[in-house]
Amino acid sequence: MTRDEVLAFVKANPVAFMATVERGRPRVRAMQTALVEPTGLVFCTGVQKDVHQQLVAGGSVELAYWDAKKDVQVRVRGEMERVADAAVTKRILDEVFTFLKPVVAQHGYEIFSSFRLAKGTSIVWRMAQSGAPLEIAEF
Numbered sequence: 001m002t003r004d005e006v007l008a009f010v011k012a013n014p015v016a017f018m019a020t021v022e023r024g025r026p027r028v029r030a031m032q033t034a035l036v037e038p039t040g041l042v043f044c045t046g047v048q049k050d051v052h053q054q055l056v057a058g059g060s061v062e063l064a065y066w067d068a069k070k071d072v073q074v075r076v077r078g079e080m081e082r083v084a085d086a087a088v089t090k091r092i093l094d095e096v097f098t099f100l101k102p103v104v105a106q107h108g109y110e111i112f113s114s115f116r117l118a119k120g121t122s123i124v125w126r127m128a129q130s131g132a133p134l135e136i137a138e139f
Helices: 005-011 050-057 086-095 098-107
Strands: 015-022 025-030 035-037 041-047 060-067 072-082 114-126 133-136
Touching: 005 035, 005 072, 015 050, 025 041, 025 050, 035 086, 041 050, 041 086, 050 072, 086 098, 086 114, 098 133
Parallel strands: none
Antiparallel strands: 015 025, 015 060, 035 041, 041 114, 060 072, 072 114, 114 133
């Protein structure tokens, strides 16, 4: 898949299983991709969460997206970068994660931060071609 095809796949299947590392051990959790943009995949999390601390400490991640109807898995790995523009986090909380409005009203936007996976490697696996080599490309 090309980068644009990966972005379209993620837009259609926005929930990923994100793997990070904490004290040398893998940590995996489901995360919704907040924004899918030409500049990359953007996530938002609370600053008090373990995932935030793991991304700040070393942003190496692997994301696994799955389309159950087509039996296709797309993994993207790379380094997360913190998004310095607070307007991005505000946009996510105001437009995408609207269920967090009460939290924002009580504590403000600054208890959340955003991260972007701008480049890395994509790995595509298709059940119909499970014996074939994986499709690996730069993301």
